[in-house]
Amino acid sequence: MPREDDAGTGVRLEDVTLVRGHQRIFEGLTLHLSESRIGLIGDNGAGKSSLFRLICGLDKPQQGRVIASGVGLMFQNPDDQIIFPTVAEELVFSLTARGEARQAAQERALDFLAGRGLSAWAGRSVGELSQGQRQQVCLMALQISEPQTLLLDEPYASLDLPSQARLAAQIDASGQQIILSTHLLDHVHDFERVLWLDEGRVRADGPGRTVCGAYADDVRERARAEAGRGGYA
Numbered sequence: 001m002p003r004e005d006d007a008g009t010g011v012r013l014e015d016v017t018l019v020r021g022h023q024r025i026f027e028g029l030t031l032h033l034s035e036s037r038i039g040l041i042g043d044n045g046a047g048k049s050s051l052f053r054l055i056c057g058l059d060k061p062q063q064g065r066v067i068a069s070g071v072g073l074m075f076q077n078p079d080d081q082i083i084f085p086t087v088a089e090e091l092v093f094s095l096t097a098r099g100e101a102r103q104a105a106q107e108r109a110l111d112f113l114a115g116r117g118l119s120a121w122a123g124r125s126v127g128e129l130s131q132g133q134r135q136q137v138c139l140m141a142l143q144i145s146e147p148q149t150l151l152l153d154e155p156y157a158s159l160d161l162p163s164q165a166r167l168a169a170q171i172d173a174s175g176q177q178i179i180l181s182t183h184l185l186d187h188v189h190d191f192e193r194v195l196w197l198d199e200g201r202v203r204a205d206g207p208g209r210t211v212c213g214a215y216a217d218d219v220r221e222r223a224r225a226e227a228g229r230g231g232y233a
């Protein structure tokens, strides 16, 4: 889902309030996300996907504003993103959607797959790929359209270890700004900036190793407290 909007470096949220359903997810949230690698961590329901939906324009804030330029979102579930029956068609659509001629888009999609040693994937039916492979298709469909900022919502969730390592290397080599949510702290531990979201608020914001350490300590502490109350059988 590419988005072209007001220009500027990175992403800005100014005094944003977001309500989804009956729930107030963010209230007065202000952030400037300009670093090239930013991690988002926090418990289930903390607001990571909601923040992505705001940044890419899928949800509009009830108050405040979001300023983002050339943003592409990779959904947590690839089936929410993939529209076309074959891998090549999905990649071609990324290009035609932003105005590229069909013939040129087809050539570029095939070249792109060839460049990754994946020519055999071009005509493959997306429905016959594994979940992790479909996720890879989603990432390629975003990368081919070269958005300024990539939003990756739990991209490691269903990947095997070699695929995780491959994705981490791709992220490392990418020249784009990447904002990535994950429950696997190792993947953002070395990021220059990590935000810990807690019930829609930024609980900590700083270098990956500091923020991941603080979150991991907090999780351990809560688990100990629950066990002490007899919460863990």
Ligand SMILES: Nc1ncnc2c1ncn2[C@@H]1O[C@H](COP(=O)(O)OP(=O)(O)OP(=O)(O)O)[C@@H](O)[C@H]1O
Binding pocket: 020, 021, 022, 023, 025, 042, 043, 044, 045, 046, 047, 048, 049, 050, 051
């Ligand atoms: N479609 C929706 N309508 C209303 N509320 C929603 C909707 N989706 C999520 N929420 C609520 O928004 C809050 C934040 O959810 P969100 O999906 O952003 O969290 P998350 O940090 O991405 O969680 P996870 O780690 O489980 O993916 C939660 O309290 C959730 O109940």
